[in-house]
Amino acid sequence: MRSVAILGIGQTKIDEHWDRSLRDLAGEAILAALRDAGRDSAEALFVGNMMSGIVNDQNNLAALIADWSGLGFDNAPWPGRQGRQPGHGVEAVKIEAACGSGGAAFRAGLMAVASGEMESALVVGAEKMTDRGPHEVTAALATAADADYETEAGVSFVGLNALIMRRYMHEYGWKHADFAPFSINAHANAMHNPYARLHQKITVEDFEKSHMVATPINLLDASPIGDGAAAALLVPAETLSRASRIVISGSASATDTLAVHDRPEVLFLTAAYKSAQAAYKMAGVTPKEIDVFELHDAFSIMSALSLEACGFAERGQGPRLGLDNEINPNGRVPICTRGGLKARGHPVGATGVYQIVEVVQQLRGECGETQVDGARIGMTQNIGGSGATIVTHVLTSDVKR
Amino acid sequence: MRSVAILGIGQTKIDEHWDRSLRDLAGEAILAALRDAGRDSAEALFVGNMMSGIVNDQNNLAALIADWSGLGFDNAPWPGRQGRQPGHGVEAVKIEAACGSGGAAFRAGLMAVASGEMESALVVGAEKMTDRGPHEVTAALATAADADYETEAGVSFVGLNALIMRRYMHEYGWKHADFAPFSINAHANAMHNPYARLHQKITVEDFEKSHMVATPINLLDASPIGDGAAAALLVPAETLSRASRIVISGSASATDTLAVHDRPEVLFLTAAYKSAQAAYKMAGVTPKEIDVFELHDAFSIMSALSLEACGFAERGQGPRLGLDNEINPNGRVPICTRGGLKARGHPVGATGVYQIVEVVQQLRGECGETQVDGARIGMTQNIGGSGATIVTHVLTSDVKR
Numbered sequence: 168m169r170s171v172a173i174l175g176i177g178q179t180k181i182d183e184h185w186d187r188s189l190r191d192l193a194g195e196a197i198l199a200a201l202r203d204a205g206r207d208s209a210e211a212l213f214v215g216n217m218m219s220g221i222v223n224d225q226n227n228l229a230a231l232i233a234d235w236s237g238l239g240f241d242n243a244p245w246p247g248r249q250g251r252q253p254g255h256g257v258e259a260v261k262i263e264a265a266c267g268s269g270g271a272a273f274r275a276g277l278m279a280v281a282s283g284e285m286e287s288a289l290v291v292g293a294e295k296m297t298d299r300g301p302h303e304v305t306a307a308l309a310t311a312a313d314a315d316y317e318t319e320a321g322v323s324f325v326g327l328n329a330l331i332m333r334r335y336m337h338e339y340g341w342k343h344a345d346f347a348p349f350s351i352n353a354h355a356n357a358m359h360n361p362y363a364r365l366h367q368k369i370t371v372e373d374f375e376k377s378h379m380v381a382t383p384i385n386l387l388d389a390s391p392i393g394d395g396a397a398a399a400l401l402v403p404a405e406t407l408s409r410a411s412r413i414v415i416s417g418s419a420s421a422t423d424t425l426a427v428h429d430r431p432e433v434l435f436l437t438a439a440y441k442s443a444q445a446a447y448k449m450a451g452v453t454p455k456e457i458d459v460f461e462l463h464d465a466f467s468i469m470s471a472l473s474l475e476a477c478g479f480a481e482r483g484q485g486p487r488l489g490l491d492n493e494i495n496p497n498g499r500v501p502i503c504t505r506g507g508l509k510a511r512g513h514p515v516g517a518t519g520v521y522q523i524v525e526v527v528q529q530l531r532g533e534c535g536e537t538q539v540d541g542a543r544i545g546m547t548q549n550i551g552g553s554g555a556t557i558v559t560h561v562l563t564s565d566v567k568r
Numbered sequence: 569m570r571s572v573a574i575l576g577i578g579q580t581k582i583d584e585h586w587d588r589s590l591r592d593l594a595g596e597a598i599l600a601a602l603r604d605a606g607r608d609s610a611e612a613l614f615v616g617n618m619m620s621g622i623v624n625d626q627n628n629l630a631a632l633i634a635d636w637s638g639l640g641f642d643n644a645p646w647p648g649r650q651g652r653q654p655g656h657g658v659e660a661v662k663i664e665a666a667c668g669s670g671g672a673a674f675r676a677g678l679m680a681v682a683s684g685e686m687e688s689a690l691v692v693g694a695e696k697m698t699d700r701g702p703h704e705v706t707a708a709l710a711t712a713a714d715a716d717y718e719t720e721a722g723v724s725f726v727g728l729n730a731l732i733m734r735r736y737m738h739e740y741g742w743k744h745a746d747f748a749p750f751s752i753n754a755h756a757n758a759m760h761n762p763y764a765r766l767h768q769k770i771t772v773e774d775f776e777k778s779h780m781v782a783t784p785i786n787l788l789d790a791s792p793i794g795d796g797a798a799a800a801l802l803v804p805a806e807t808l809s810r811a812s813r814i815v816i817s818g819s820a821s822a823t824d825t826l827a828v829h830d831r832p833e834v835l836f837l838t839a840a841y842k843s844a845q846a847a848y849k850m851a852g853v854t855p856k857e858i859d860v861f862e863l864h865d866a867f868s869i870m871s872a873l874s875l876e877a878c879g880f881a882e883r884g885q886g887p888r889l890g891l892d893n894e895i896n897p898n899g900r901v902p903i904c905t906r907g908g909l910k911a912r913g914h915p916v917g918a919t920g921v922y923q924i925v926e927v928v929q930q931l932r933g934e935c936g937e938t939q940v941d942g943a944r945i946g947m948t949q950n951i952g953g954s955g956a957t958i959v960t961h962v963l964t965s966d967v968k969r
Contacts, residue, residue: 168685217627224711229664229665256824256838258820275679282679306625313626314626422660
């Protein structure tokens with residue numbers, strides 16, 4: 168595979184965008200990424216999205232977004248028509264892997280450029296969830312679980328994560344407040360991210376007093392849904408000068424059983440371990456060299472499990488990193504530096520691309536108050552389902568700062 | 569890109585499989601393709617599916633199918649566990665491009681192997697549509713159209729195609745019976761395909777007397793939905809001996825506006841033209857050299873438009889090929905040799921992979937009564953929406969027969 172770099176990034180604020188359509192949000196992020204890259208278009212569009220078919224009555228989403236965003240020009244006049252036809256025509260496809268859709272779409276774009284099949288690819292993660300009521304969105308999120316063997320039994324997606332968290336607390340002796348630092352760090356960092364959904368500092372007391380959702384997960388353990396889109400433009404690294412590029416040095420994806428009860432170990436994210444190991448190997452790095460890690464904190468328990476599976480903490484010791492102040496931007500393992508899923512927000516199929524955009528911002532040194540000093544190697548990990556599909560990327564900066 | 573070959577194929581009968589689940593159908597096709605290839609597993613799974621989120625309450629489908637099919641082995645024991653863990657773990661992702669999902673998934677698998685990222689990839693197209701009532705499936709199919717500007721106005725997917733067909737008949741002076749040969753050929757060929765949904769010969773009289781669906785499209789202009797799955801195993805061509813391989817010599821995808829009313833020309837499939845031209849160029853062939861063409865006859869009008877856009881007929885003259893007996897297995901442009909969407913059936917997201925499987929059968933000389941004599945170069949074209957996403961592949965056989 169030839170090496171691939173990220174030339175441009177774009178994102179929308181995550182919010183309840185009741186006056187915007189899904190295509191419109193995606194278009195805003197795409198045009199921002201193109202503007203950032205100084206480009207007009209790209210040869211293909213890869214869309215990460217989970218639930219447009221369910222909550223927006225829209226499939227065939229990638230063609231729709233490509234057209235709306237004016238991607239591509241028809242340079243081959245067809246019989247009966249002459250000249251350059253602007254505004255449509257690029258290859259476009261949607262990738263779905265539940266909440267891991269964004270990361271999976273990014274990996275698909277990477278392979279398309281790495282293969283030599285194309286010289287540029289846009290990846291956009293886009294989701295619009297707030298036009299429907301809470302029960303409809305809860306039902307849509309539950310499609311990430313096993314419909315026949317989990318959802319059919321009445322368990323919601325947060326319910327599944329609650330079972331995992333309860334078992335984890337029982338097994339390793341943690342109390343609920345021990346998870347507070349994950350949410351506190353995320354909320355604190357989001358204060359400095361204008362694209363974040365929540366701008367609200369929280370304390371341990373807030374965390375403990377918050378409304379219960381599914382014991383032991385309360386509102387401040389859980390990430391908010393939202394509407395938003397994030398985009399990145401990929402080009403061959405060889406076309407850029409070494410002094411100004413951010414390269415995708417590691418990329419891997421792995422799966423686990425969809426149903427949590429089918430796993431021999433419910434407290435270890437096997438697919439996170441596998442994909443992280445493969446990405447480390449490809450990038451030639453170890454966890455110690457990762458300067459910033461945008462992980463998938465859909466629920467606080469997932470932060471702990473992701474840190475453990477990726478080699479940043481011993482098994483059962485994830486919460487220790489938070490309690491020891493190691494996860495903030497000045498710590499040993501900075502996570503959720505732009506707010507994470509918890510406070511930046513979690514527009515499910517878009518999240519994986521937001522993570523990429525945020526790591527690029529860190530490697531460019533654009534993060535102000537939450538900048539990780541001298542960040543040069545960053546990592547993202549995007550999870551679909553309760554650990555069923557996990558996509559890990561390592562980005563390396565050649566930028567001299 | 570390195571050259572990629574198809575080593576194994578598998579498929580289920582298309583039917584109303586009320587006693588089978590979606591994962592079960594996909595697993596049957598995958599295991600058949602692995603058996604055909606003499607392999608145990610593959611490094612990744614690419615799933616083509618349109619509507620599992622809507623009609624099966626199931627997203628994250630690729631991880632589910634990978635697990636159910638027992639794909640992958642965990643050769644990297646994780647902390648606390650030892651040895652080879654069978655049965656799950658391969659990278660898996662779902663590709664959605666409405667009824668073009670299967671072809672798009674096949675192209676994603678191609679790029680993954682061509683890039684050098686992996687040495688094998690399974691592609692499966694799978695759809696299970698008959699557990700829901702007709703109005704629910706009609707609504708699900710309508711998500712292939714523009715939700716805000718077409719579906720919102722009350723037009724169904726067949727309604728959109730009816731508008732196109734009516735305009736075509738008006739513009740070029742064809743009468744409805746002139747489209748009969750497309751359906752008659754498809755039904756005649758399906759008689760010899762045990763995997764086809766419909767085994768029922770039809771006549772011009774049947775065609776003309778059939779129940780109206782949306783004027784001028786009647787029941788025998790339209791393909792039936794169904795439950796089914798088809799799979800193919802892709803490996804680098806260099807790993808196989810020249811004398812026994814079928815190579816993907818051309819591959820391309822293009823898009824058009826989702827909304828039909830946004831197109832400057834509604835009677836020309838621009839994306840079909842673009843993707844066919846690109847695939848021809850990549851394969852180094854012209855339409856004259858194509859021995860067999862599995863096209864996307866979701867409605868008879870689409871057969872005509874596809875033949876014209878791909879260079880087999882002049883504009884407005886597609887039906888002539890049928891009337892002149894050129895489209896049957898002994899004709900100049902054999903199409904739908906295993907029954908096409910019309911009679912083999914159209915399990916929407918699976919169809920594109922069925923087309924690939926059927927062309928491989930032709931190039932292997934396995935088609936008995938409907939075998940195209942000496943077929944060496946075959947083509948598939950898979951369409952998502954009313955021409956919005958179009959994926960074209962050219963397969964070339966090195967097999968000596």
